[in-house]
Amino acid sequence: MKVLVTVKEVAEPDDDFAIEGTDIAESDLEYDLNEWDDYAVEAAVQLAEAGIADEVVAVTIGPERSEETIRMALAKGADRAVRVWDDAFEAGFADVAAKVTTFEAVVEAEEPDLILGGVQAADTGFGATGVALAERIGFEHAAVVNDLDIDADAGVARVHRELEGGVEELTDVDLPAVLTVQTGLNEPRYASLRGIRQAQRKEIDATDLADLGLTADDVASALEITSMYEPESESDAEILEGDAGESAARLAAVLRDKGVSA
Amino acid sequence: MSDVLVVAEHRRGEIRDVSYEAITAGRELADARDGDLHLAVVSGDVEQFAADLNREGVDAIHTVTNGEEFDHNVYQAAVGRLLDETDAGAVVIPNSVNGLDYAPAVAEASGLPLVTDAVGFEYDDGLTVTREMYGSKVETTVDVAGDRFVLTVRGGEWAPAEGVGDAAVGAVDVEHPESGARVTGFEEVAGGDVDIADADVLVSVGRGIDEEENLEVVEELADALGATLSASRPIVDNGWLPKNRQVGQSGKVVTPDVYIAVGISGAVQHVAGMKGSDTIVAINTDPNAPIFDIADYGIVGDLFDVVPELVDEFA
Numbered sequence: 152m153k154v155l156v157t158v159k160e161v162a163e164p165d166d167d168f169a170i171e172g173t174d175i176a177e178s179d180l181e182y183d184l185n186e187w188d189d190y191a192v193e194a195a196v197q198l199a200e201a202g203i204a205d206e207v208v209a210v211t212i213g214p215e216r217s218e219e220t221i222r223m224a225l226a227k228g229a230d231r232a233v234r235v236w237d238d239a240f241e242a243g244f245a246d247v248a249a250k251v252t253t254f255e256a257v258v259e260a261e262e263p264d265l266i267l268g269g270v271q272a273a274d275t276g277f278g279a280t281g282v283a284l285a286e287r288i289g290f291e292h293a294a295v296v297n298d299l300d301i302d303a304d305a306g307v308a309r310v311h312r313e314l315e316g317g318v319e320e321l322t323d324v325d326l327p328a329v330l331t332v333q334t335g336l337n338e339p340r341y342a343s344l345r346g347i348r349q350a351q352r353k354e355i356d357a358t359d360l361a362d363l364g365l366t367a368d369d370v371a372s373a374l375e376i377t378s379m380y381e382p383e384s385e386s387d388a389e390i391l392e393g394d395a396g397e398s399a400a401r402l403a404a405v406l407r408d409k410g411v412s413a
Numbered sequence: 414m415s416d417v418l419v420v421a422e423h424r425r426g427e428i429r430d431v432s433y434e435a436i437t438a439g440r441e442l443a444d445a446r447d448g449d450l451h452l453a454v455v456s457g458d459v460e461q462f463a464a465d466l467n468r469e470g471v472d473a474i475h476t477v478t479n480g481e482e483f484d485h486n487v488y489q490a491a492v493g494r495l496l497d498e499t500d501a502g503a504v505v506i507p508n509s510v511n512g513l514d515y516a517p518a519v520a521e522a523s524g525l526p527l528v529t530d531a532v533g534f535e536y537d538d539g540l541t542v543t544r545e546m547y548g549s550k551v552e553t554t555v556d557v558a559g560d561r562f563v564l565t566v567r568g569g570e571w572a573p574a575e576g577v578g579d580a581a582v583g584a585v586d587v588e589h590p591e592s593g594a595r596v597t598g599f600e601e602v603a604g605g606d607v608d609i610a611d612a613d614v615l616v617s618v619g620r621g622i623d624e625e626e627n628l629e630v631v632e633e634l635a636d637a638l639g640a641t642l643s644a645s646r647p648i649v650d651n652g653w654l655p656k657n658r659q660v661g662q663s664g665k666v667v668t669p670d671v672y673i674a675v676g677i678s679g680a681v682q683h684v685a686g687m688k689g690s691d692t693i694v695a696i697n698t699d700p701n702a703p704i705f706d707i708a709d710y711g712i713v714g715d716l717f718d719v720v721p722e723l724v725d726e727f728a
Contacts, residue, residue: 164547166699175547244555247517247527270513274547277529283517291593292485294514311600314424314510315662319600320483325593335650373526373558377541382552388695388708398712399722402694405710406638409671409692411614413639413727 152303152326154195154204155261157254157268157280158188158224160217173376184220187269191332193339194299195267196228203301204265206230210257212240212250218355225350226342232353233257237360239367247279249370251287254280256363258288265308266329270295278331285329293324297333301326414502414561415448418495420488421466422507423457425599426481428465431507431566433573438531438566439505440470440574445536446560449473451501452580455491456480459584469576473499475585482596485515490589492519498585503540508565510663520563528555529565540564549681549703569685605657612641614671617660617687619645621676621697621716625653630720631675637727643667645674645683661686676716679704696720 160182168179184192198204209224209232211217221232235253258266266285271278278294285292297319298311306326311319313333324330342350360366391401419439421432436452443450449472454462459476467474477491492504492515506516508530520527532552533543540557542564609615616635622628635642642658649659660667662682672690677683679695679702687693688707695708696716705711712719 162547164550166701168550170551173553175551248521248524251521276544276546276548277527278513279517279520279527279529281517282514283521283527286489286518286521292514292518293594295510312510312514313663315429316666317602317656317659317664318424319602320596321598321600323595323597328593334646338652373562374528375556375558376553377556378554379546379551380553381550382545384701384706386705386708386711388705388711390705390711390713395714395718396722398714399719399726402710402712402719402723403726405694406671411638411640411671413637 152204152264153206153208153262154198155258155263155266156188156191156195156207156209156224156229157266158192158209158211158221159185159269159272160211160213160220161185161272161274163273170379170381173379175379182216182220184223185269185272187271187273187332187334189339190334190336191267191269192224192227192229193337194332197337198301199228203303208233208261208263210235210254212236212245212253221355222350223342225353225355226346227340228346230353232355233261234355234357235359235363236357237367237370239360239370243372244374244376245370246372246374247277247283249372250280251284252365252369253360253363254284255287256365264327265301266290268329268331270331270333281329281331291325291328292330293322293328294331295333296330297336299330299336414500415446416451416500417443417446417448417503417505418451418453418492418499418501419505420453420455420492420507421462422509422511423462424483426457428462429507429509430573431509431568432466433468434568434571435505435507435566436466436468436471436574437571442503442505442534442536446503448500451475451495451499453477453491453495455488456482456484463582467578467580467582468574469578470574471578471580474580474582476582477585477587479587483511484592484596485518485594486589486592487587488515489518489522491585491587493522494585494587496523502561504563506563506565508567512565516563516565523563525561525563526557526559527563528557531564531566532570534564545681567681602656605655607641607657609641609643609658609660610665610667612643612667612669614638614640614673615643615660615667615669616640616673616675617643617645617677618648618675619677620647622648625651627717628653630717633724634675634720637724640673645677674704674708675720677704678702679707
């Protein structure tokens with residue numbers, strides 16, 4: 152079977168950052184592979200190693216800068232990658248439907264049997280693209296998967312969905328399906344030196360909307376970010392000042408006062 | 414199209430709190446739109462749930478009988494049907510694991526814009542949603558085009574709806590395709606030798622500990638204080654401590670006398686599991702970490718410097 156993994160390069164703000172307009176200043180952002188997607192890549196590569204997946208294709212919507220990140224997915228074992236970018240995405244904040252329209256075109260070209268992606272992106276935190284994509288392309292789906300067993304003969308993914316409060320739901324999902332992957336599903340590997348060397352020779356197919364038969368209108372967004380600000384600290388914590396020894400002594404006094412002792 | 418439809422959530426026979434909070438959010442929205450508030454109750458003991466959820470401000474309750482537990486295909490079909498049959502143009506769904514298993518499909522199938530994880534909103538000609546980005550480091554306002562949309566609301570941000578309502582309750586038949594996702598059971602994963610919910614004092618460790626070997630540092634503190642060791646999600650994801658030690662939305666909800674958060678930034682999912690503690694102490698290098706927003710006492714410093722000193726104080 153063919154597995155498509157959706158990955159995103161996400162931005163993480165430095166401890167000190169400035170807001171410019173409706174986003175964090177570019178110079179205060181570090182870019183990395185989205186943590187949730189790292190688990191999705193690992194799950195796909197493990198399926199390939201188990202002989203269940205014949206091919207693992209990573210797909211991303213991202214500018215040229217994101218090739219560095221998607222190459223990490225290749226270094227970890229994905230066979231090749233598709234990167235979609237277009238001036239249309241520079242215009243504003245892409246909503247879920249815009250991403251789904253883009254991925255739908257890639258799915259039509261790639262015809263995967265299974266699509267894996269992270270539960271959410273660490274920066275925007277929408278947590279919606281995978282399930283909306285499944286609806287668009289007529290796949291089954293399961294959100295927030297933290298255990299995965301593919302029964303290829305039966306055409307079923309047996310998954311656990313991580314609900315709130317330490318409860319997991321056991322669900323059988325018919326393939327083809329989209330599964331959104333929760334952290335903790337597996338232990339994402341570090342890319343080996345050999346993997347990194349091999350990734351340099353793997354193909355990243357850079358496409359734009361026209362290549363996919365789409366126009367800017369197809370990815371027009373219904374959402375607009377109109378402001379960004381640091382939430383006012385609601386902290387009324389008493390900060391215990393001093394060096395490590397002094398602040399620890401102050402805290403010890405507080406704890407003793409609360410009746411804490413071995 | 415000015416009406417609002419809220420979808421209640423329940424699990425294993427219990428209505429989840431976020432359902433009552435979603436009613437409050439939905440009522441606010443309905444008032445701003447000058448519309449009625451509809452509530453959908455899908456699967457399980459719908460009559461009992463409808464009676465419990467008939468709170469002040471709910472105008473109509475629609476019950477859909479279909480099996481006991483959550484099935485995203487049934488929920489999606491029910492919401493689709495109610496969008497067709499009522500005047501509801503706005504849908505409010507809890508931003509829960511199950512909510513996120515069908516809300517995006519509802520929005521997609523109905524061609525409606527979707528905004529998830531709202532912590533607030535204003536409605537004045539159109540919807541402006543307040544939500545967080547970059548792991549709670551910033552808040553944003555997001556304008557939604559048009560007056561029809563699907564919104565998911567974060568738990569704990571709206572007060573639960575109270576009082577007794579006089580909503581009309583009616584049953585709705587919903588046809589849905591045979592489900593290609595079948596729930597076969599549930600598993601309690603947080604069991605085991607220790608129940609952190611029973612502890613009076615918790616020393617809780619987070620990402621700031623960096624390496625598994627460093628856990629010794631906090632284990633010594635727990636020993637010195639006679640406390641139980643718990644953790645935030647990344648520690649459990651890494652397999653450094655078992656799942657039954659995890660505090661937070663997907664782990665245990667704890668309310669000890671004293672909760673000492675060591676190297677925990679205080680993501681919303683973690684805070685949901687410990688904000689009810691009597692006294693909260695935070696030790697973190699980042700003075701802007703959200704954990705300080707809910708802490709009673711804080712030390713801004715390196716845990717590797719502070720914790721050994723604290724151990725010495727109790728030696």
